[in-house]
Amino acid sequence: MHEYPITKRIIEIAVEYAVKNGANEVKQINLVVGDYSGYVASSIELYFEIIAEGSICEHAKLNIERVTPKLKCSACGELFTRAPFSFECPFCRGEGIPTDIGQEFYIKSIEV
Numbered sequence: 001m002h003e004y005p006i007t008k009r010i011i012e013i014a015v016e017y018a019v020k021n022g023a024n025e026v027k028q029i030n031l032v033v034g035d036y037s038g039y040v041a042s043s044i045e046l047y048f049e050i051i052a053e054g055s056i057c058e059h060a061k062l063n064i065e066r067v068t069p070k071l072k073c074s075a076c077g078e079l080f081t082r083a084p085f086s087f088e089c090p091f092c093r094g095e096g097i098p099t100d101i102g103q104e105f106y107i108k109s110i111e112v
Contacts, residue, residue: 002038002039003039003040003043003044003047004047004051006039006044007043007044007047007048007051008047008051010029010031010044010048010107011048011051011052011055011057013107013110014026014029014057014060014107014110015055015056015057017110017112018056018110018112021112023056023112024056025056025059025060025112026056026057026060026110026111026112027059027060027061027111027112028060028061028062028063028109028110028111029057029060029061029062029063029107029109029110029111030063030065030107030108030109030110030111031044031062031063031064031065031105031106031107031108032064032065032067032104032105032106032108033064033065033066033067033104033105034066034067034069034101034102034103034104034105035066035067035068035069035102036069036102036103037102037103037104037105038105039105041064041066044062044064045062045064048062065108067101067102067104068081068101068102069081069082069098069099069101069102069103070082070099070101070102071087071089071096071097071098071099072096072097072099073089073091073092073094073095073096073097074094074095074096074097075089075092075093075094075095076089076091076092076094078091078092079099079101080096082096
């Protein structure tokens with residue numbers, strides 16, 4: 001449910017950007033959403049269609065680039081995607097530690 005206000009804010013930012021640049025239509029919004037960001041990409045897509053209706057974002061295409069979380073091996077330094085129930089590095093069998101990769105959430109670009 002917390003995707004509603006963030007989606008509303010995304011649309012507000014896109015509208016502000018379009019107005020500032022003299023455009024009367026937003027064509028595309030590109031988001032980056034990490035799987036551990038706390039936001040569900042499919043919910044953002046659903047709310048986007050509802051909230052954008054009647055605005056200059058109504059016909060905009062919403063592209064969401066999802067980022068898979070990565071661990072960093074404490075032994076060899078390699079980044080890797082965690083296997084279920086394991087923190088073991090697939091390269092050297094060292095222990096993986098959490099990183100910020102997968103926590104991203106931002107507007108990458110807006111096309112007007």
